[in-house]
Amino acid sequence: MKLSVTVTRGNPVVSFFLFSSFLLTIARGAVIPFLAVYMTAAFGESITSAGFALSLSSIAGIVLSLYAGRLARAENAWLTVFVLLLLFLLSVFLGALSDGLVTLTILLIVMNFAYSCIEILLRTYISGRKDIVDKKKIFSANYFAVNMGWALGPLLGALVQSWQLNAIFYAGAVASLLPLVWLIIRTDVLRGFSIQQTENNDALSTDSKTIPRLEDLSSGNLFLLTLASFFGAFVYGNPVAYLSQHLVQHYSAQTASSIVALMMFTNAAVVLLFQHYIISKITQSNMLKFLMIATGCFVVGLIIFFHASEYRPAWIAGMFLFALGEVIFVPALFLITDLIAPAYARGSYFSVQNLGAAGAAVSPFVMGYILSTTDSIIAFGFLGMAIFFSFLLICCMRINQPRLNGS
Numbered sequence: 001m002k003l004s005v006t007v008t009r010g011n012p013v014v015s016f017f018l019f020s021s022f023l024l025t026i027a028r029g030a031v032i033p034f035l036a037v038y039m040t041a042a043f044g045e046s047i048t049s050a051g052f053a054l055s056l057s058s059i060a061g062i063v064l065s066l067y068a069g070r071l072a073r074a075e076n077a078w079l080t081v082f083v084l085l086l087l088f089l090l091s092v093f094l095g096a097l098s099d100g101l102v103t104l105t106i107l108l109i110v111m112n113f114a115y116s117c118i119e120i121l122l123r124t125y126i127s128g129r130k131d132i133v134d135k136k137k138i139f140s141a142n143y144f145a146v147n148m149g150w151a152l153g154p155l156l157g158a159l160v161q162s163w164q165l166n167a168i169f170y171a172g173a174v175a176s177l178l179p180l181v182w183l184i185i186r187t188d189v190l191r192g193f194s195i196q197q198t199e200n201n202d203a204l205s206t207d208s209k210t211i212p213r214l215e216d217l218s219s220g221n222l223f224l225l226t227l228a229s230f231f232g233a234f235v236y237g238n239p240v241a242y243l244s245q246h247l248v249q250h251y252s253a254q255t256a257s258s259i260v261a262l263m264m265f266t267n268a269a270v271v272l273l274f275q276h277y278i279i280s281k282i283t284q285s286n287m288l289k290f291l292m293i294a295t296g297c298f299v300v301g302l303i304i305f306f307h308a309s310e311y312r313p314a315w316i317a318g319m320f321l322f323a324l325g326e327v328i329f330v331p332a333l334f335l336i337t338d339l340i341a342p343a344y345a346r347g348s349y350f351s352v353q354n355l356g357a358a359g360a361a362v363s364p365f366v367m368g369y370i371l372s373t374t375d376s377i378i379a380f381g382f383l384g385m386a387i388f389f390s391f392l393l394i395c396c397m398r399i400n401q402p403r404l405n406g407s
Contacts, residue, residue, distance in 0.1 A: 014141075025153060027153065028153060031172045034154075034161055038166070042165060054108070055361050055362065055364075058108075058358075058360075059358050061109050061110075062354060069352070084121075095172075128346065140275060147268060221397050225333070225397065227356070229333055237360020240263060240264060241367075259310075266320055282328070284339060291391055292391065303380075
């Protein structure tokens with residue numbers, strides 16, 4: 001935890017955001033993995049209906065979080081974050097009291113919207129730092145916090161759901177209450193901070209400093225980046241979902257469960273152990289080389305998965321490479337967004353780029369259909385083409401050129 005201590009020392013805003021990111025991720029981790037079971041048991045819904053509701057709530061929350069670009073420019077950042085945290089808390093708490101699938105889906109949309117907005121505001125705040133080393137350290141600390149949250153959240157959810165079916169919502173509510181309490185207690189320190197610092201630019205009018213121009217948000221680089229993020233997230237955003245579908249299709253449930261558990265542990269271990277070192281080494285000049293290595297890791301990992309059969313060390317090796325690819329791709333996309341975004345429109349750029357996260361939401365359905373209708377080699381080949389296409393889109397952006405954002 002030395003990294004987190006170094007990053008947050010003397011900066012209560014960074015401390016608050018990392019603390020919030022960690023606890024809100026624990027809250028989501030305690031709830032989301034168990035929602036399909038809850039929907040089928042509590043409401044008598046089919047697995048298909050539950051899956052549709054989960055995907056709809058995820059995609060809708062991501063799309064609505066486009067509004068985070070405007071929130072990043074709000075004069076009262078304290079109030080903005082307070083409202084988002086309150087929305088998250090209420091949506092999780094009321095989930096335990098929901099009486100049907102439609103009500104719960106609406107609450108999940110609100111929860112995903114609030115979470116996405118807070119993460120976008122955090123990235124915007126990080127991007128506003130002058131020192132690139134500072135940006136990398138804070139992003140790395142947040143990446144660590146999010147992955148720790150996803151490691152601990154499901155454990156908490158599994159524990160409390162064994163007591164009562166809807167206890168996952170109460171556990172999530174307690175976790176999400178703590179950042180709200182911190183924000184209130186530290187009002188004197190946090191009330192004056194702003195998310196997006198506006199820099200002077202003689203080429204812009206006063207109005208255009210606060211409202212991003214349409215041509216900025218429809219730029220070719222931003223479109224390519226969002227599309228690359230979508231295809232990338234399709235592959236690495238939720239790999240356990242489609243890999244478990246492949247395993248269940250070919251092997252016993254017991255074998256599939258044991259392999260999935262090993263893959264999840266491997267993924268978490270690699271991200272937690274290697275992400276800080278790798279992020280510190282990525283620069284604008286060598287980013288394409290890193291992304292090429294990451295693409296190779298994904299492709300080789302997919303080949304290993306296809307040939308792994310029931311050999312568990314092969315699944316561990318494949319996930320090790322997959323996780324390495326993720327550790328490169330995720331921070332690279334943040335750094336690229338930081339490079340192309342004008343100072344006055346960082347929040348809007350991060351909110352548009354965040355649309356790429358929808359790839360992880362649609363991946364289980366698309367891959368489930370492909371796996372059920374074609375041979376596995378087609379499915380894994382499709383994944384390989386998707387990540388390669390993501391890499392090609394980033395290459396088309398010519399990110400090695402200096403002053404991409406023109407600022």
